[in-house]
Amino acid sequence: HRGAAEEEEEEGISLEDPWQDEEYFGSYGTLRLHLEMLSDHSRTETYRQVILKNSASLRNKVVMDLGCGTGIISLFCAQLAKPSTVYAVEASSMADYTRQLVKQNACEEVITVLQGRAEEIELPEQVDVLVSEWMGNCLLFEFMVESVLLARDRWLREGGVMWPSSASFTLVPCQADGYYSEKMAFWERPYGLDFTPLQSLAQQEFFAKPKFSHLMEPSDCLTAPQDVLSMDMYTLQVRDLEEMKSHFTFCVEKSGVFHGFTAWFTVHFESLEAGGAPVELNTGPNSEPTHWKQTLFMLDRPVRVSAGDSISGSIVLQRNPIWRRHMTVTLHWNIKSIMEDTENHQVGSKSFPMWR
Amino acid sequence: HRGAAEEEEEEGISLEDPWQDEEYFGSYGTLRLHLEMLSDHSRTETYRQVILKNSASLRNKVVMDLGCGTGIISLFCAQLAKPSTVYAVEASSMADYTRQLVKQNACEEVITVLQGRAEEIELPEQVDVLVSEWMGNCLLFEFMVESVLLARDRWLREGGVMWPSSASFTLVPCQADGYYSEKMAFWERPYGLDFTPLQSLAQQEFFAKPKFSHLMEPSDCLTAPQDVLSMDMYTLQVRDLEEMKSHFTFCVEKSGVFHGFTAWFTVHFESLEAGGAPVELNTGPNSEPTHWKQTLFMLDRPVRVSAGDSISGSIVLQRNPIWRRHMTVTLHWNIKSIMEDTENHQVGSKSFPMWR
Numbered sequence: 001h002r003g004a005a006e007e008e009e010e011e012g013i014s015l016e017d018p019w020q021d022e023e024y025f026g027s028y029g030t031l032r033l034h035l036e037m038l039s040d041h042s043r044t045e046t047y048r049q050v051i052l053k054n055s056a057s058l059r060n061k062v063v064m065d066l067g068c069g070t071g072i073i074s075l076f077c078a079q080l081a082k083p084s085t086v087y088a089v090e091a092s093s094m095a096d097y098t099r100q101l102v103k104q105n106a107c108e109e110v111i112t113v114l115q116g117r118a119e120e121i122e123l124p125e126q127v128d129v130l131v132s133e134w135m136g137n138c139l140l141f142e143f144m145v146e147s148v149l150l151a152r153d154r155w156l157r158e159g160g161v162m163w164p165s166s167a168s169f170t171l172v173p174c175q176a177d178g179y180y181s182e183k184m185a186f187w188e189r190p191y192g193l194d195f196t197p198l199q200s201l202a203q204q205e206f207f208a209k210p211k212f213s214h215l216m217e218p219s220d221c222l223t224a225p226q227d228v229l230s231m232d233m234y235t236l237q238v239r240d241l242e243e244m245k246s247h248f249t250f251c252v253e254k255s256g257v258f259h260g261f262t263a264w265f266t267v268h269f270e271s272l273e274a275g276g277a278p279v280e281l282n283t284g285p286n287s288e289p290t291h292w293k294q295t296l297f298m299l300d301r302p303v304r305v306s307a308g309d310s311i312s313g314s315i316v317l318q319r320n321p322i323w324r325r326h327m328t329v330t331l332h333w334n335i336k337s338i339m340e341d342t343e344n345h346q347v348g349s350k351s352f353p354m355w356r
Numbered sequence: 357h358r359g360a361a362e363e364e365e366e367e368g369i370s371l372e373d374p375w376q377d378e379e380y381f382g383s384y385g386t387l388r389l390h391l392e393m394l395s396d397h398s399r400t401e402t403y404r405q406v407i408l409k410n411s412a413s414l415r416n417k418v419v420m421d422l423g424c425g426t427g428i429i430s431l432f433c434a435q436l437a438k439p440s441t442v443y444a445v446e447a448s449s450m451a452d453y454t455r456q457l458v459k460q461n462a463c464e465e466v467i468t469v470l471q472g473r474a475e476e477i478e479l480p481e482q483v484d485v486l487v488s489e490w491m492g493n494c495l496l497f498e499f500m501v502e503s504v505l506l507a508r509d510r511w512l513r514e515g516g517v518m519w520p521s522s523a524s525f526t527l528v529p530c531q532a533d534g535y536y537s538e539k540m541a542f543w544e545r546p547y548g549l550d551f552t553p554l555q556s557l558a559q560q561e562f563f564a565k566p567k568f569s570h571l572m573e574p575s576d577c578l579t580a581p582q583d584v585l586s587m588d589m590y591t592l593q594v595r596d597l598e599e600m601k602s603h604f605t606f607c608v609e610k611s612g613v614f615h616g617f618t619a620w621f622t623v624h625f626e627s628l629e630a631g632g633a634p635v636e637l638n639t640g641p642n643s644e645p646t647h648w649k650q651t652l653f654m655l656d657r658p659v660r661v662s663a664g665d666s667i668s669g670s671i672v673l674q675r676n677p678i679w680r681r682h683m684t685v686t687l688h689w690n691i692k693s694i695m696e697d698t699e700n701h702q703v704g705s706k707s708f709p710m711w712r
């Protein structure tokens with residue numbers, strides 16, 4: 001949730017916690033992020049629909065809501081279904097307010113609020129359902145998913161259900177004309193002056209890191225989007241998170257300017273009923289916008305492409321070995337022109353720290 | 357330029373510079389703020405118009421451009437007029453780029469870039485015109501104006517011209533229904549739940565400090581706006597900045613909900629020609645929006661008012677005696693109802709730190 005511009009300079013690490021937990025949980029002790037998440041109608045209503053559609057099957061079940069924040073998902077469970085118990089787990093100081101909200105909504109018979117880290121809390125029993133909203137920018141950023149996997153291995157009973165049940169990571173080569181103009185073309189002739197000496201500084205300041213909070217138009221996609229990574233929340237292991245890699249080949253569908261790649265994610269909630277339809281939360285450009293928006297990876301220089309060209313390459317999400325909530329996304333690309341014009345055969349690669 | 361949400365906790369002051377110069381000038385060493393200012397068409401074009409309309413009178417004049425940033429105002433002088441010299445003074449590391457931009461635009465004969473603080477630089481001569489864009493949020497925030505006054509006293513020749521020449525600070529009681537709903541009314545019944553226990557936290561987190569970056573609709577004004585403070589840039593003294601105070605009486609023109617006060621500023625640039633029209637930069641809701649937008653001071657509780665009611669009171673801008681770039685704005689108000697209904701005679705006051 002931090003913008004690149006607010007990023008501090010990297011300092012000596014010896015005195016700092018590589019998980020930056022004080023900062024991480026501190027930010028969830030204030031209302032700003034919770035309001036942003038609760039106001040995200042698509043996100044919150046999806047979780048509500050998951051509970052509502054599975055309310056019959058949730059009867060007498062034991063649920064854990066991990067990283068519950070204000071407790072909204074736990075309250076949906078108690079309000080819309082009849083679980084025997086919901087353990088609402090929250091590490092930040094918001095937990096005090098979560099308790100008040102549980103009381104205010106007369107749910108204290110069902111919901112038990114536990115303040116503590118997922119790795120440290122103790123429950124009196126195993127759970128049937130582990131529900132959590134752990135997704136960050138680019139799906140993995142902040143790596144809350146690790147806490148979910150550790151809680152799964154400790155507390156989910158054999159045959160229990162994970163919500164979300166799976167996740168996919170989608171990529172598309174795209175135009176980003178508005179952003180490029182605003183940050184780079186601007187310097188060409190502002191107010192009749194030549195400001196191009198600032199362009200290398202602009203490239204470093206605005207394009208070296210990914211742009212969170214990008215809302216792309218579907219028409220900015222140069223090719224069909226592809227799911228390049230997928231995660232099964234039952235079998236995924238913490239060690240799998242260290243490096244996630246995929247190859248791709250995109251076929252350009254319309255001529256345009258290739259400014260970069262845009263990424264987003266989708267998560268799926270399987271039904272508790274045999275044959276029941278899963279619920280999906282899609283954060284892509286064809287769905288209702290969410291607070292995650294999309295993530296834009298800008299190339300250093302835009303490349304003109306034509307319908308029929310191919311863009312092949314790879315993406316690697318490399319978790320930072322020291323700063324455990326951070327990762328670097330590395331993209332390689334190889335543009336093959338349909339024109340057989342070797343001039344336009346371009347190869348490139350770029351690594352984007354998020355944020356360290 | 358810092359949002360309340362990014363504000364750090366107040367720490368022990370002994371080790372810190374009360375001017376926070378490293379942070380202040382550091383932020384102007386990156387492009388983000390410069391791009392925001394340059395992209396502000398109303399702001400930048402006003403300075404351009406001031407130079408253009410006075411180009412004949414600027415011939416052979418000596419100009420100082422204080423806190424020149426990328427040097428845009430100096431470049432306007434060299435491009436649109438024929439001054440003998442422009443001293444472009446910049447304390448941040450941006451000065452290296454300013455030199456490159458001066459060269460790129462072939463202005464190095466006219467413009468001399470000096471890297472240093474206004475208080476410390478040495479010029480070989482006094483100047484005829486001191487131009488600067490020193491205005492911050494709520495006009496005074498960051499108190500760059502102090503550097504301008506010190507530079508005036510050291511370097512402006514007898515009879516020289518200050519641009520801006522004067523400034524005024526405008527206030528209006530207003531509605532802010534959208535902002536109130538988003539931050540406070542939201543908790544009343546989100547998704548069918550009662551989240552009111554979070555309202556006191558929300559009040560503290562969202563309404564204790566002023567909201568920068570508020571863009572008000574003219575129709576949100578409950579009364580005619582009033583200029584409550586004005587500053588003459590020729591006679592203003594640094595000591596005057598410690599406390600600026602004014603009384604006001606507003607007459608409510610239409611019934612509505614009094615959510616708070618909105619403030620903005622206007623600066624005036626006198627003409628160098630006898631009888632020439634001044635140029636004005638107005639950052640209020642009836643002018644083209646600027647990057648300063650307006651500043652909103654929310655009451656803790658909204659008050660319903662009726663046409664004919666009066667809102668009298670006072671405003672004090674109190675500079676922080678320790679953190680020299682910060683100030684506290686204190687508002688007192690007394691609402692007298694036209695209905696003679698003593699129930700609706702409300703008195704209140706609130707102090708808003710910006711930010712310390």
Ligand SMILES: [Ca+2]
Nearest residue numbers: 133134135136
């Ligand atoms: Ca999240």
Ligand SMILES: [Ca+2]
Nearest residue numbers: 489490491492
């Ligand atoms: Ca300014």
